[in-house]
Amino acid sequence: MKILVTGGAGFIGSHVVELLIKNGHETVVVDNLSSGKKDAVPSQVQMIEMDINSQKLEEVFAREKPDVVIHLAAQVDVATSILYPSHDAEQNILGTIRLLNYCQKHHVQKIIFSSTCAVYGETADCSIKESFAMKPLSFYGLSKYTSERYIQLFQRLNQVPFTILRYANVYGPRQTSLGEGGVISTFFRKILNGEAPFIYGNGEQTRDFVYVKDVALANVLALTKGTNGIFNIGCNTKTSVNELLTMMTSLMAVHMTPIIRPAREGDIQHSRLDNTKAATVLGWQPSYELSVGLSDTLNYYKGVFRNGSI
Numbered sequence: 001m002k003i004l005v006t007g008g009a010g011f012i013g014s015h016v017v018e019l020l021i022k023n024g025h026e027t028v029v030v031d032n033l034s035s036g037k038k039d040a041v042p043s044q045v046q047m048i049e050m051d052i053n054s055q056k057l058e059e060v061f062a063r064e065k066p067d068v069v070i071h072l073a074a075q076v077d078v079a080t081s082i083l084y085p086s087h088d089a090e091q092n093i094l095g096t097i098r099l100l101n102y103c104q105k106h107h108v109q110k111i112i113f114s115s116t117c118a119v120y121g122e123t124a125d126c127s128i129k130e131s132f133a134m135k136p137l138s139f140y141g142l143s144k145y146t147s148e149r150y151i152q153l154f155q156r157l158n159q160v161p162f163t164i165l166r167y168a169n170v171y172g173p174r175q176t177s178l179g180e181g182g183v184i185s186t187f188f189r190k191i192l193n194g195e196a197p198f199i200y201g202n203g204e205q206t207r208d209f210v211y212v213k214d215v216a217l218a219n220v221l222a223l224t225k226g227t228n229g230i231f232n233i234g235c236n237t238k239t240s241v242n243e244l245l246t247m248m249t250s251l252m253a254v255h256m257t258p259i260i261r262p263a264r265e266g267d268i269q270h271s272r273l274d275n276t277k278a279a280t281v282l283g284w285q286p287s288y289e290l291s292v293g294l295s296d297t298l299n300y301y302k303g304v305f306r307n308g309s310i
């Protein structure tokens with residue numbers, strides 16, 4: 001298949017692109033490099049430096065004729081969304097609508113959309129199913145939820161098939177400190193630099209951490225499965241930020257006392273995703289336990305640290 005990946009130079013996107021290539025798919029990346037890096041894209045892949053809101057994107061659709069669009073490009077930072085809601089909406093909502101228009105016009109067989117557990121907002125400390133009520137706590141969660149609704153209505157009115165993947169907190173090599181899973185990247189960077197990491201609030205907030213290679217696999221499975229479905233992509237496990245720091249410092253054999261800062265607006269207290277539907281329909285299951293994923297990620301950051309660019 002020919003796949004157009006928006007945001008393919010980013011953290012998750014670059015892993016998706018690697019797996020697509022491995023599976024023999026022809027892949028084209030569109031990325032404005034606002035947070036992505038050109039060198040994260042494998043050299044054999046065509047990398048088009050372009051904003052998804054650019055009118056020139058239509059020429060890319062006309063020329064490349066993708067079978068499937070994997071849409072990851074987004075404004076990904078919760079705090080930025082609260083400070084600049086119109087910027088967040090422009091990137092996440094209008095950007096998605098523009099892509100949907102091109103998908104319809106150029107007969108794309110499916111759009112696979114990267115959504116988030118932030119669409120659920122605050123829930124009880126329980127395993128969240130896809131059918132739970134949506135009460136986002138940030139404009140980022142709201143813009144992703146609104147995009148989901150546009151995607152569903154585009155399918156109904158304009159026959160653009162979709163698969164929506166709602167990720168838990170993604171972590172792994174090449175992650176920056178921005179975005180939702182950024183706590184692991186931030187902690188590794190700080191500790192390797194000999195600095196104390198920050199914890200916002202009491203550190204008892206829990207997260208469901210999912211390894212980036214498992215997320216890439218979910219995207220590849222969605223090429224042929226789960227049409228017009230919405231799927232949680234998480235491990236259905238909960239780890240508090242305090243537990244996470246303990247795991248990371250013991251992995252690195254160091255002792256660190258964190259600096260406590262006030263809780264941040266828009267931060268969710270508990271988040272854990274039920275992944276039964278993804279297992280049943282997509283045949284997806286996470287294969288990396290947190291301890292294994294952390295160890296792989298640490299090896300990556302040690303390499304970056306040795307090169308002096310952390």
Ligand SMILES: NC(=O)c1ccc[n+]([C@@H]2O[C@H](COP(=O)([O-])OP(=O)(O)OC[C@H]3O[C@@H](n4cnc5c(N)ncnc54)[C@H](O)[C@@H]3O)[C@@H](O)[C@H]2O)c1
Nearest residue numbers: 007009010011012032033034035036051052073074170181
């Ligand atoms: N990282 C997580 O924990 C997580 C969790 C849930 C959902 N997501 C979603 O997954 C997707 C990828 O996130 P990520 O963590 O890899 O972030 P990232 O910032 O590393 O990747 C986003 C990529 O999109 C590009 N981009 C941003 N705006 C663009 C635009 N207007 N036009 C073209 N390119 C643009 C950036 O340059 C970057 O390469 C996002 O949609 C995000 O909302 C991420």
